[in-house]
Amino acid sequence: MxxxxxxxxxxxxxxxxxxxxxxxxxxxxxxxxxxxxxxxxxxxxxxxxxxxxxxxxxxxxxxxxxxxxxxxxxxxxxxxxxxxxxxxxxxxxxxxxxxxxxxxxxxxxxxxxxxxxxxxxxxxxxLDLAQAEAVADLIEASSLAAARSAMASLSGAFSAEIQVLSGAIVQLRTLVEATLDFPEEEIDFLEKYQAAERLRAVLEHLEQVLQTARSGLVLREGLHVVLAGQPNVGKSSLLNALAGDEIAIVTPIAGTTRDRVVQDIHIDGVPLHVVDTAGLRETDDPVERLGIARSWAEIARAQVIVHLQDARQPGDALDEAIVARLPAGTPVLNVFNKVDLLDDVARAAPGASVAARQAVAGGPVPGGPIEALAVSARTGEGLDALRTRLLQIAGRTPGSESPWLARARHVQALEAAQGHLQQAAAHAAHSDEVLDLFAEELRLAHEALGEITGEFSSDDLLGQIFSSFCIGK
Structure with a gap:
């Protein structure tokens, strides 16, 4: 626009x-x-x-x-x-x-x-640009928590944090520019004005703002959660249990789900986009193979993968093959379903499965880099623990609220500012020999923060932002 x-x-x-x-x-x-x-x-x-x-x-x-x-x-x-x-x-x-x-x-x-x-x-x-975006976020808020955080952004809570960070960087820029303009004074800038210590404090504050922004981004956009596993482990039943409704068709026949089923749910105000996928296995059925290919495509773009297994048959060769193909760097919850079908002997036996031992312990069992949780989609056992863990991955704890919402561009700008400040800190290690480089990184960090509030924004960016609003606002 x-x-x-x-x-x-x-x-x-x-x-x-x-x-x-x-x-x-x-x-x-x-x-x-x-x-x-x-x-x-x-x-x-x-x-x-x-x-x-x-x-x-x-x-x-x-x-x-x-x-x-x-x-x-x-x-x-x-x-x-x-x-x-x-x-x-x-x-x-x-x-x-x-x-x-x-x-x-x-x-x-x-x-x-x-x-x-x-x-x-x-x-x-x-309004500044972050506040203007909060107007649209308030209108589009899908939960009470999102509405409250959007209102906080509209009231200037997020902008105030950016202004504090920008002010601290401007103070450093003022001092270093003065030093560059009057080199004959021979001032040891970094030592006299404690520039390294000031910069470290700015970086610590920026990290706090960045973490809050990431949490606010999840609250605004939601978390993409994919239920993956071999056929007939209860993925569709788990989706229905989390949604509190019969969203997906459930039958005892393996391979019932041929295509993805997407359901938006809220956990403590955080939107989750939960995707039920076709069971992962080798098959000659061309329709099922197409569904399985789509399942892997969903897994590739997931933010959280719930790898569902049958608690009665944990860790078989097919599950190991599935784990080997899961994308690196994506959080994986190793969830064992159908624990209600385990008898007391199976739960307590020394060689019992991870799921059985967890059900007895009543909490997560350490399982290396992939966590283990036990649930029963039929009875609801363990679902609260699963919901809590999904919230934690989203950067939230039950009952907490993000102080403001954020958008992807806000997080990207904060990460860019953080990178420039870290580079400035690296230059500071070389004393005053590279003050000009130090000053340039401070300038770039300041501009990155200014993109959030609109102090430094292109017409193309503004057109993209405002064209997404509804007419009349």
Whole structure:
């Protein structure tokens, strides 16, 4: 989306499509008051609700409702804003909208593009870029936890952290630039101003912000969890148990699931995109082979793999072959299902399976780099432990909340800033011989942080961000 001009007044229906009790039409532009008062047929008191009839340019009553005028810069967009609140029927809203467009043709009134109101709020310094993105995140929040964190971002909690980090870097930049400008002073910059210690403190703070941002990213986008394993180990039953509904077809016949089944669930406010896949095995059935290929494709892009096994037959050759093909670096939970079918002797025997011993112990059994958990999809045994572990992988603990939401670009910018600061720390080890390189890495780190709040942002980035908003916001 091209950057819009603040000179053009814009209009849009601000409420969601469909029928509703109330519908809102929002108009924003500079110097809007004379036109707004002419439209409403009376003077408009600032931030005051005026009850009136909406009369078209031919004198016919279209609707009745409220008109509110917000003078710039003390409005959402920073411009003059007129809101017309009437009945929420699509036909009546469109009628009022089209009449306003006809009346505003002379002054260039046009339909707003997606996100253009919030874009103008950003361009007029009413919001920074992270806060502007939080507007969309608040609207799209799929859980109470996400809504709270989005509101915290909109209120400036995330931006405040970035400003503290940027301020500390600016102080270092000021000192080092002064040293570079006056080399005759022969100041040992790194030692005199404790630059290395200051930089270390900034890096520690940045690491804390980065970890919180990663948690906020999971809260916003969710965690991609793939249930993998050989046929008839209970993947579909586990999906149904986690979802609390009969999402996937369950039968005793191995290979019932031929294609992936995706279900979005929430655990303590964190969205999980759980994928049930076809059982992994060698087969001559062309349809099943296609399903298995899709299963491996899902596994390749998983953020967490739940490798499900039958607790009665753990660790057989096929499961070992599956483990050997799992992607390196992806967290794997080795989950043993059907523990309810183990008898007491099998659970307590010295040679019992990992799942059986865990069921007796009532908690996870260390199993090397791949954790072991025991569950019963049929009775619910062990499901709470599985949910808790998935939350921990997502960077959360039960009952906790992320202080703010984050997006992938925020995490990438923080990681870039961290890399530049680490490089600056490496230059600092060479004393003042490389102060110019030290200063350059500080500048690059500062710019990376500025991309988050919009201090350093390209028009292409802004267009991409705001084009994803709904119309009217």
């Amino acid at each position: 091209a950057m819009s001009s603040n000179l053009d007044p814009i209009i849009a229906i601000a409420t969601a499509p469909g029928r509703g009790g109330i519908g809102v039409i929002r108009i924003s532009g500079s110097g809007l008051r004379p036109w707004a008062e002419g439209l409403c047929g009376q003077p408009l008191k600032d931030r005051h609700a005026h009850f009136l009839r909406f009369v078209d340019r031919h004198g016919e009553i279209m609707d009745e409702g409220l008109a509110l005028f917000f003078p710039g810069p003390h409005s959402y967009t920073g411009e003059d804003v007129l809101e017309l609140q009437g009945h929420g029927g699509p036909a009546v809203l469109q009628r009022v909208l089209q009449d306003c467009l006809a009346r505003g043709q002379a002054m260039g009134l046009r339909l707003a593009q997606p996100g253009e109101y919030t874009q103008r709020a950003f361009l007029n310094d009413r």
